[in-house]
Amino acid sequence: MIAAVILYFVSKAFKVIEDPRIDEVAEHLPGANCGGCGFAGCRALAEAIVKANTLDGYKCPAGGDMKAIAGVMGLEAAETEPMVAVVRCNGSCENAPAKVKYDSALSCQFATSIYAGESACPFGCLGCGDCVKACKFDAIHIDHITGLPVVDEEKCVGCGACAKTCPRKVIEIRLKGKLGRRVFVSCVNKEKGAAARKNCSAACIGCGKCAKTCPFEAITVENNLAYIDFTKCKSCRKCVAECPTGAIHAVNFPPKKEAPAAPAPAAEKTAPAAETSAPVAENPATPAAEKETLQN
Amino acid sequence: MKTFKIGGIHPEENKLAKANPVELFPIPKQVTVFLTQHLGAPSTPVVQKGDKVKVGQLIGKAEAFICANVHSPVSGTVAKIEPVADFLGYKKDAVVIDVEGDEWAEGIDTSTELKKDITLTKQEIIDRMKACGIVGLGGACFPTHVKYMVPPDKKVDYLLINAAECEPYITVDYRMMLERADEVMVGIEAMLIASGAPVALIGVEANKPDAIAHLTKVAANYKNIQVVELKTKYPQGAEKQLIKALTNRNVPNGKLPIEVGCIVNNIATAFAIYEAVQKNKPIIETFTTVSGKSVKNLKNYRVRIGTCINDILNAVGVPEDTGKIISGGPMMGKAISNLNAVTVKGMSSLLLMTEKESKRGEVYECLRCGKCVHACPMGLEPYMLHAFSELQRYEDCEKYGIMNCIECGSCSFGCPSNRPILDMIRVGKNKTGAMIRARK
Numbered sequence: 189m190i191a192a193v194i195l196y197f198v199s200k201a202f203k204v205i206e207d208p209r210i211d212e213v214a215e216h217l218p219g220a221n222c223g224g225c226g227f228a229g230c231r232a233l234a235e236a237i238v239k240a241n242t243l244d245g246y247k248c249p250a251g252g253d254m255k256a257i258a259g260v261m262g263l264e265a266a267e268t269e270p271m272v273a274v275v276r277c278n279g280s281c282e283n284a285p286a287k288v289k290y291d292s293a294l295s296c297q298f299a300t301s302i303y304a305g306e307s308a309c310p311f312g313c314l315g316c317g318d319c320v321k322a323c324k325f326d327a328i329h330i331d332h333i334t335g336l337p338v339v340d341e342e343k344c345v346g347c348g349a350c351a352k353t354c355p356r357k358v359i360e361i362r363l364k365g366k367l368g369r370r371v372f373v374s375c376v377n378k379e380k381g382a383a384a385r386k387n388c389s390a391a392c393i394g395c396g397k398c399a400k401t402c403p404f405e406a407i408t409v410e411n412n413l414a415y416i417d418f419t420k421c422k423s424c425r426k427c428v429a430e431c432p433t434g435a436i437h438a439v440n441f442p443p444k445k446e447a448p449a450a451p452a453p454a455a456e457k458t459a460p461a462a463e464t465s466a467p468v469a470e471n472p473a474t475p476a477a478e479k480e481t482l483q484n
Numbered sequence: 485m486k487t488f489k490i491g492g493i494h495p496e497e498n499k500l501a502k503a504n505p506v507e508l509f510p511i512p513k514q515v516t517v518f519l520t521q522h523l524g525a526p527s528t529p530v531v532q533k534g535d536k537v538k539v540g541q542l543i544g545k546a547e548a549f550i551c552a553n554v555h556s557p558v559s560g561t562v563a564k565i566e567p568v569a570d571f572l573g574y575k576k577d578a579v580v581i582d583v584e585g586d587e588w589a590e591g592i593d594t595s596t597e598l599k600k601d602i603t604l605t606k607q608e609i610i611d612r613m614k615a616c617g618i619v620g621l622g623g624a625c626f627p628t629h630v631k632y633m634v635p636p637d638k639k640v641d642y643l644l645i646n647a648a649e650c651e652p653y654i655t656v657d658y659r660m661m662l663e664r665a666d667e668v669m670v671g672i673e674a675m676l677i678a679s680g681a682p683v684a685l686i687g688v689e690a691n692k693p694d695a696i697a698h699l700t701k702v703a704a705n706y707k708n709i710q711v712v713e714l715k716t717k718y719p720q721g722a723e724k725q726l727i728k729a730l731t732n733r734n735v736p737n738g739k740l741p742i743e744v745g746c747i748v749n750n751i752a753t754a755f756a757i758y759e760a761v762q763k764n765k766p767i768i769e770t771f772t773t774v775s776g777k778s779v780k781n782l783k784n785y786r787v788r789i790g791t792c793i794n795d796i797l798n799a800v801g802v803p804e805d806t807g808k809i810i811s812g813g814p815m816m817g818k819a820i821s822n823l824n825a826v827t828v829k830g831m832s833s834l835l836l837m838t839e840k841e842s843k844r845g846e847v848y849e850c851l852r853c854g855k856c857v858h859a860c861p862m863g864l865e866p867y868m869l870h871a872f873s874e875l876q877r878y879e880d881c882e883k884y885g886i887m888n889c890i891e892c893g894s895c896s897f898g899c900p901s902n903r904p905i906l907d908m909i910r911v912g913k914n915k916t917g918a919m920i921r922a923r924k
Contacts, residue, residue: 293911297914297915298904308569308821310574310575
């Protein structure tokens with residue numbers, strides 16, 4: 189009884205007064221504690237927002253309702269465009285055939301320390317699935333036919349956990365684009381063209397054709413590797429047609445009218461894997477034919 | 485019999501090639517010499533495309549503190565200097581030389597006779613080690629001259645020569661003890677002068693009785709050199725374990741052997757130092773065992789650095805059931821994923837594992853049987869480190885002493901669940917090391 193009385197007074201005297209807005213803000217956050225915002229978890233972000241009393245520099249990349257949070261705080265929410273994880277590697281089993289077999293701990297971190305990769309490409313995806321383990325939203329999985337990770341765009345929130353964990357920096361967080369349509373170079377190999385092609389038929393060889401074609405100066409070629417700046421790219425897809433190795437991918441575009449059956453490389457992200465590996469695999473043998481299909 | 489006290493395992497010895505004397509491997513038509521053949525910074529190339537080089541001529545100069553000189557292993561013309569894939573498949577800068585004849589650089593004594601009297605002083609010996617690009621040939625390839633730059637407040641009590649050769653299969657050190665004992669002793673004398681140590685102890689595992697007998701006989705002529713028989717137990721040749729076995733001293737965590745007044749070098753390094761000090765000959769060759777259970781043509785080769793691994797394998801003939809080829813011993817070596825790569829300093833073995841041997845068993849859950857804890861020579865708890873590493877709890881990794889791991893593989897060796905314990909510990913060690921460095 190005495191203890192209860194003491195406890196009652198202690199609890200009154202040392203009561204922690206917390207801003208009720210923290211709870212309200214936290215309610216509008218996803219609660220996955222992915223850490224994509226840079227804080228330890230959703231509640232930590234909520235506390236930081238309330239404490240700073242601004243939304244500048246605070247943003248939930250994982251689908252938190254920033255508008256609703258702005259409402260709670262009585263602030264304006266800046267419009268932001270959704271981001272998505274993009275796997276920039278073409279090294280499927282067909283494009284980059286395995287020369288050796290990996291038989292060790294299923295960890296990209298470890299694999300990268302003991303060898304260049306089954307295809308011998310020292311830049312490409314190792315396929316051990318560190319990104320899969322890092323994803324808190326079940327949005328990335330290894331496709332067992334291509335051996336490459338595939339991002340589920342519906343689930344991906346662009347938090348960047350996968351990109352951060354990838355030891356080869358194959359995954360990039362890019363603008364999702366209008367209707368999910370976007371164009372990117374699906375390769376991170378910085379070797380010279382011949383060396384890159386030796387290990388992977390769909391590698392970027394740094395020829396620079398895409399950069400010359402681009403009307404918006406969105407493409408730069410550095411260290412034998414082309415990169416499309418997603419803030420400048422207008423998704424005209426001229427570079428896709430120009431690329432001799434098919435390293436540039438355009439995804440989620442509708443098939444062109446003249447050739448409805450053309451298996452655009454767009455299939456890469458959305459269509460089942462069996463279909464995806466086929467068009468890319470044709471590239472090395474018939475680069476010209478591929479170009480034609482795309483221009484049709 | 486002396487040994488270290490904690491942990492250790494007894495893998496099958498498989499010293500299959502022990503009866504085969506060292507043979508010279510023919511000089512190849514072209515060599516590729518990496519500018520990084522050691523621990524530390526790459527050396528800077530001092531030759532250009534088209535230059536004529538002679539055997540033993542400097543081609544890569546050490547400019548950083550932890551770095552070693554690289555010399556041409558052949559005479560000929562520099563064909564190109566460009567990044568070439570090493571045996572892991574990663575590209576490193578290398579000098580490619582087309583071989584023409586076998587003309588040695590001036591000042592190198594190519595005679596085979598034993599030169600006993602050491603005329604150089606302490607500093608001259610250390611300078612010679614540096615000039616001749618001597619690195620630790622036990623496997624880590626740490627630049628040797630750095631070891632001998634003893635801080636002024638430290639004194640060297642013991643020079644320890646590692647001739648344990650505890651890795652299964654490898655027999656080059658054993659052959660060296662039998663064939664080159666005299667040279668090795670002179671090398672050790674030079675190392676005694678360089679280190680200022682009063683005594684040198686050579687630790688040899690008990691499974692090489694003829695080597696111990698021969699070394700003891702030769703060492704009788706040298707009053708400061710003793711041969712010590714060690715218990716056959718892996719990893720007897722690991723630096724800290726060898727110090728414990730020979731001197732009963734414990735190297736504190738995170739410290740170097742000099743902390744307890746010891747310098748440790750491999751017996752192959754002693755031979756290289758003999759050649760450097762007495763013959764002015766840099767490291768241009770590596771002693772390599774080619775072995776494996778189904779290899780018929782077992783060899784101990786003395787091969788020029790930069791020789792294509794494939795050439796060596798073709799010379800002995802690769803058995804059809806080969807599943808994996810390892811550079812180094814089966815415990816600590818690394819699987820070769822690029823057979824077009826070349827030999828480097830300290831490549832002590834090419835091990836051809838049969839397909840059956842090279843397959844890993846199915847991985848099961850950890851049984852908490854404690855075999856790995858029992859085996860760990862550093863007194864760590866490998867199963868915990870494996871778990872923390874997998875969960876990316878690197879703070880806990882640090883607390884459980886992951887940085888003390890010597891990566892000997894004793895934990896993985898005995899695991900009844902076939903867990904890749906060492907593999908994950910290596911990941912964790914890497915990450916924890918980065919975390920600690922970032923903190924500073």
